[in-house]
Amino acid sequence: MSDELLTSAEMGEADRLTIAAGPTDGIGLMRRAGEAVAAEVFVRYPQAAHVHVLCGPGNNGGDGYVVARILAGGGVATTIWASGAPRAQSDAALAAAECSIKPRPLVGFEAEPGSIVVDALYGAGLSKPLSGEAARAADLAAGLHLPVVAVDLPSGISGDSGKVLGTSFSADLTVTFARKKPGHLLLPGRERCGEIVLADIGIGDDVIARLQPRTFENGPALWLRGLPVPAVDAHKYKRGHVGVFSGGPSATGAARLSALAAARSGAGAVTVLSPGNAMQVNATHLTSIMLRRTDEMADIEAFVGERRPSAFVLGPGFGVGEKTQAFALALLASGKPAAAAAGIDGLVFDADAITSFREAPAMLFEAARWPNAPALVMTPHEGEFARLFPGIADDNASSKLDKARAAAAAANAVIVYKGADTVIAAPDGRAAINSNGAAWLATAGSGDVLSGITAGLIAQGMPAFEAACAAVWIHAEAGSRFGPGLIAEDLPLALVPVLRELVTARGSR
Known part of the structure; x- marks a missing residue:
């Protein structure tokens, strides 16, 4: 290759x-x-x-x-x-x-x-x-x-x-x-x-x-064979169900961006998990995306038991603090046993979910190693990376590639170390460097879309490392093609022509 x-x-x-x-x-x-x-x-x-x-x-x-x-x-x-x-x-x-x-x-x-x-x-x-x-x-x-x-x-x-x-x-x-x-x-x-x-x-x-x-240039050659394409007999739940946690009434937009991106990336069902005080705000803006009240841990457990979601996004606009920590740990404890036919395949933690563990990273890293814990993907930008991995971030002798690999091993997670030269690293040592980054993506909400794409691909059965690599490339390609004037709301729809070409290319192999 x-x-x-x-x-x-x-x-x-x-x-x-x-x-x-x-x-x-x-x-x-x-x-x-x-x-x-x-x-x-x-x-x-x-x-x-x-x-x-x-x-x-x-x-x-x-x-x-x-x-x-x-x-x-x-x-x-x-x-x-x-x-x-x-x-x-x-x-x-x-x-x-x-x-x-x-x-x-x-x-x-x-x-x-x-x-x-x-x-x-x-x-x-x-x-x-x-x-x-x-x-x-x-x-x-x-x-x-x-x-x-x-x-x-x-x-x-x-x-x-x-x-x-x-x-x-x-x-x-x-x-x-x-x-x-x-x-x-x-x-x-x-x-x-x-x-x-x-x-x-x-x-x-x-x-x-x-x-x-063990190092690759990120591109379709690396993950195209695993890109999900629905079977003829597929129904919406066969295509995966993504849950996206929303923040309070004044911080709901990030979750909706993630949810829409998960749907555009092919997930058959997407639910925004909203606190009760933000239900009306979210309901006003959602059409094809489902909505469910989620205030406490018991609400998460009920949702998992009833709807069998495949992947979750936690962090965008959710808020920093003990509640975020508790929800993150509950999700990591909800993985499916090896013999189970259904359960949570993967989690995407971004933004506030990362920052919430800055004082206790070991708690998160240990949870990611629990038996049957779902695959974890974390998508930090440079500041978030430094908060969660301060010792690694401060090592000036190491490259960004070295740092991403060290973080992935420490956290037992796929790390998407964002930037113009985004590096995606897996706990097993594999890593990819993205080379199609677009400056137009430096806009508020862009990372929320990336989290949604990643979760959407995981929900459809794509392994976490390959899903993260594909999401980063697709996200960047969509931003590059759109060009000047891009805002985050444009990105979910901008994914469509890129995905269409990839699915066509996959079918011709």
Whole structure:
């Protein structure tokens, strides 16, 4: 699957396994990588008067020597600026020997307006801040507004975290190989990569499969096969029943957004569980969504016993406090025994349900491990994440991906760590990074819609991790297509064309 993401160490192992299997050797992979980059430069910058290729001493620099050789052979004025010589008898040394252009020292790097820079200094393997002559080169390229083509990853960006190490190049185009790295998708790295081209250099899918990657780029390839499609004989309860808890009379809108999103995502029945003092407000605004008074724990128990809901949303607009804690713990205790045919499959906790446990996170985490507890999905934004996982959030050495994974393991829950680079992590170590985020989604109520989509998919039988991944992607795709002027009320209806296309695609498989 091409949606796998490889860490820098996994990419190195993929290279090693490919070379060991033969017949391709290290210099062969390097030549293919350089050829792929050079081909992109020829196509995208056919009028380039001069290309400056910046080469580091390692394999990334070796790719650069191949690029320079091919460009010069194609009649392009090419200069190589080198940061140290490759190690003797290495693949990079072989590539340098095959290139007739004499390198100049990087410390003297200069370029003219209108030229192109190929950044082949360090790529994804850099583990220390970019400094000295390399940092000066990055600043010079930025100051002259030169187009930059990065080999593998802009130098100065961590391939594993997307963090800027000191300073970095900002590329217009990044050409990477075999699979993307987390740093291509995590911010701020994603912003520095420009357009990303994934080039095939002969590292086969069988090699990637041997690595058993646990990180993915979120997209339909990851979860489309499990997307629920109703059977011919389906009735509304076969399609799943979602319960959404409403806040008081002045805080009902968030629950209705979640409820409508759950219905639009395919749940056959959705009920807003409203406190008595908000019944009239909710009744005024609901049509296809059912309404039920729910003030106490006994009301929840009665609803579960009578209507057999498959999933719940708790948190949006509900209020922070002991009541929210009590309801959350009651839901976690209401899971179905393994042999039962019906029961709660999953819970989605957002907003106030998360914040209510900021002083007692261990209470929530322990409840999520109770026997037969439903699958739990939590959807914190950065502030909510810090409230529930302060120790993890404060670890500046960890990436967002690392933090989401640690939180998922600690809470025994699927964590949707929201943001422009949303990360979805499961307790078993799987994680996905979303890459189709839309700035238009930064609007009040957007997260309530996401919670509803997630619950709606879980209610239809989709596993929690896959449901969360699908919900994040669908939510973002709908927001992106709608574009300017989007408000949360637009999102449930905006889901329809996206879902239609996905169901059609699933049927054609």
